Amino acid sequence: MRDDKILLAHGSGGVKMRDLIEEVFLGQFDDEILLRLEDAATLPIESGRIAMSTDTYTVSPLFFPGGDIGRLAICGTVNDVATSGATPLYMSVGFVLEEGLPVDDLKRIIVSMAESAHEAGVRIVTGDTKVVDRGHGDGVYVNTAGVGELADGVELSGSACRPGDRVLVSGTLGDHGIAVVSKREGLSFETDIVTDAAPLNALIAAVLGSAPGVRCFRDPTRGGLASTLNELASASGVAIEVDETAVPVNEQVRGACEMLGYDVFQVANEGKMVAVVPAEQADAALAAMRGAPYGERAAIIGDVTDPAPGKVYVRTEFGARRIMDMLVGEQLPRIC
């Protein structure tokens, strides 16, 4: 492509848009279905049910330790689709580019998306690009929507948690939020923490295989573990009690949270999965997580109980019990 920066004309539907698509996108997104360049992708589906999810990514900055908006946009939607128990198969990608964006930045993001999609085993089958005037965006916003195939009999739901169930998390909390915020302007601290952004469909499939009674999966992204557990407690009409000492947290994340005044339970993750599992299958689910990609530090962190429906509690290191509140107000804007 002759231009080294994005122009409004790259979103115009004309010659420059065709060049951008052919010379930048299709080199990396080279799925035969996408390459047909029809207005809609036509896709085979074997089962009689699909799962569908979408997320828009507006993270700032676009590049951060261990990842970028592209990896986030693939992994986040793969994980949302996978929470239903479906096998993610197909993705759409919609870009909002800001006039003046260096084309090299866009290429880096696209390479990252293609690699992440390859890793997750999903196909990018359709897409769209818009360009907005300089100053009316932040380089790139990306929307992805994902479709997966649901096997017969898989019926997971956030409303299915029952007293006695156990709560698992697939690894350390807070890495993504702290990795992104460490690159924000005006914050002067350094850590080795990198984003945890990762596709968890293989991990979910492993848990489903070993613990077929699993009630539900949820990925604790914006709002962190606290939002996820509060949503589950509310949807199922149960209480959830978490053992603070059982929750895996990297030391540097713990330190950064203390310094910044964050509650690690409210910090965003992009490569972690919460599972609620009947007690008798909890050990099998834990073993499956630990044996799966990105699950080495999985742990059983709590229990579903019956009094106080809708409430989430933390048992602290010192034996006290406090409420795990949902985030009120804003903590880390533009984290995903």
Add this chain to the structure above:
Amino acid sequence: MRDDKILLAHGSGGVKMRDLIEEVFLGQFDDEILLRLEDAATLPIESGRIAMSTDTYTVSPLFFPGGDIGRLAICGTVNDVATSGATPLYMSVGFVLEEGLPVDDLKRIIVSMAESAHEAGVRIVTGDTKVVDRGHGDGVYVNTAGVGELADGVELSGSACRPGDRVLVSGTLGDHGIAVVSKREGLSFETDIVTDAAPLNALIAAVLGSAPGVRCFRDPTRGGLASTLNELASASGVAIEVDETAVPVNEQVRGACEMLGYDVFQVANEGKMVAVVPAEQADAALAAMRGAPYGERAAIIGDVTDPAPGKVYVRTEFGARRIMDMLVGEQLPRIC
């Protein structure tokens, strides 16, 4: 909702986001699948094939004669899915809201989306909301992705056009582009022209029923008829010749194009469909279009021919023949 403007906290994953979803979105988007509030929607599909498409909408201004970004976001993606011959069924919606957006504006847009989805017979089944800082957006950007079900044997493609085929358009060209631009700051002209934004899935189904040999449908949005026909000519390795006098154009649109120096063939439409049909089914296709919603002014406008593969020609009123070029550079930024 207590807030009358969007705050960053409405995108945080916490309490305010939950309130926005429950009190603003779910009142209008009340599909039982969406109301389950799972991370992914699970959806029945009867056939073994689906069609999928996506578009992000960044139109400026958000409200314009005859429509708004919400109607556009539903109709545009419904039409893209329908071009494959599929029945559009399910949609995801992803919002990027700008801090400070009046909640009443958001509500108007959501009402418009719900009404358009109802008209098109599609279900909004999953969604996402992000909030970006004041000044980093334009009130609202909306992404929609759509999934439809494809009947057995339907195999439409932009590469299927053959010499002898006839080219149809479902109505007047240029209305959307001129309606939007007439509301732009700094342009002092008034017309009665309103956007043509409309769901065309019923029209497509009617044509498929009457002219089952149809080669393909395309909606001439950004880049207008010129981009659409150039893409088809190129994909099929054929030439296309359009009879200028046969193309329906509203008088006020023609006048505005002359005044502004636009080529009406390059102006965006949001409720028009191009169909390429074998000659012997062209009259049946035309009758089906004219009898369908939004097809009263449908016309046969040209022919597929064989010399000069990839080229599109216009036969003018005076018998001359010129090339119908794709838009070069930018004409109407942010038109959809």
